[in-house]
Amino acid sequence: MLKNVVTIVLEEVHPFELGVACEVFGLDRSEEGLPVYDFAIAGAAPGPHRTHAGFTVDVPHGPERLAEADLVIATATDIRDEYPPRIIEALRAAAERGARVLSICSGAFLLGAAGLLDGRRSSTHWRHAAELARRFPLTSVEPDVLYVDEDPVITSAGTAAGIDACLHLVRKLQGAEVARGIARRMVVAPHREGGQAQFVARPLPQEGGDSLAGLLDWMRHHLDQELTVEQLAARVHMAPRTFARRFQQETGTTPHRWLTGQRLLFAQRLLEGTTEPVDVIAARCGFGNAATLRHHFGRWLGTTPQAYRRCFAGT
Template identity: 55%
Template structure:
């Protein structure tokens, strides 16, 4: 169960990435149905200031001994350095050995790698630092093209906003999509973003908001149980199929078919959590033609079957 969350800070931590963790885990959202987190910000010495990367300082009442009590140790980004404080690395190793979940945002992956916790593991970090990371930590399996990597006990994420994706994924995995969606709604971000870092390296999202596909995406999301051929989507967007495919990839980071499948799985998760519908009915309501098709897509996206997911996250009496 995800209850106690500890965030270790060292000098030159990044305020935005730290703020992401505060937004997801540090704010009481029980009125939205999200279980409360015991959120603890930790520094090497309680009451002693640590530097924010930007000039400010911060003091907290908690020391690194709190990492020994945490269900989740959430590691923000820090200024990348040749050496990390031994006390910090020891605390990370001890938390991992005890079985705590570990989550990193952006360059926080460097700290876990320096502690030896990413050896042999698939992981990611900001694309801009990926080559340096791979050179320094060749035993880690760096994947620079993804938003985050869930390797079980350890989740690593790419730059800045990808930390939101990873944190919401962790909430969804541990507490269900309803909790993750409630947090995302309050943060005004998508509950589940598709694509990877490559979209930001090669083909950034266009700045022209007037041509956004968002109205079409919203229309599709309300009609997931219907068939949506690409030709019809392109016609509705007043584009040729070729232009539509290019624009869709630029704006969402994935193809129309994969986007629809992901949205249908997300809708199926909500139905499995909140409704008594049979698996077959969930499949039809979500736009999958059969329960077998639902099971195929659901297991590929979530890692377990719809029935197993319902047993873990059902909210029906």
């Protein structure tokens, strides 16, 4: 279930990361058939909270509001040696009763202070990764990825990676169509796979023949075909090793992982919007057969195609 969402803020509040949570979960998009969340902001105590940008944010709720949450979001704040005990207790209690917990950027330190990262993989902004690992040695910090899903705890890197983590959770719990609808309103990419690098050598592809943008578009329209690195490199007149290196620079991931992610997104759309058999969907998406599709669904999404269809068909 994903209905009641509470965002924790602590001084100094980082406005952009707070805005991410508000934008994804705090707007009424019911006129477009999208879900409406019971969204609230809570702090150690109600009242105005300073931001590092020089203005204040009115926080209407204290830690008791976390008792109702299906999802608790810890947004970025200044890293500190101690966190408010009432927030720590409320956060632990929420996790113990089954709420999901998601951190954006330095919000991971709050989760670490509550013990929620122990025994789990985690992520944060690359600048803070070493400090997170030093403070909380029982977590395995992945310093380069956008987000890590260790259900029920999700941790994400800085700034825009929080959007990716939030949309990932929406997609996981409410289907790809809902996530796409929210992303469309936000004018952001509907999906960036969590294992993608936090930063790439070319954040904006260059114009002309030096960019792989045209090839990526072609690949999206030919997912049903066998696409090897050698074949793709030949299309852009590169040696395979040069192509693989350039692909990593422009996308932050490998050709194989990028293709698998795109094929799974297409499979999710077909499972939600058609009644085609799973074997047919597997072939259309380039997985070849239902067994291979089930394998990737289980590995990437933690479920089966049939279970996904039962949950999200017609949403």
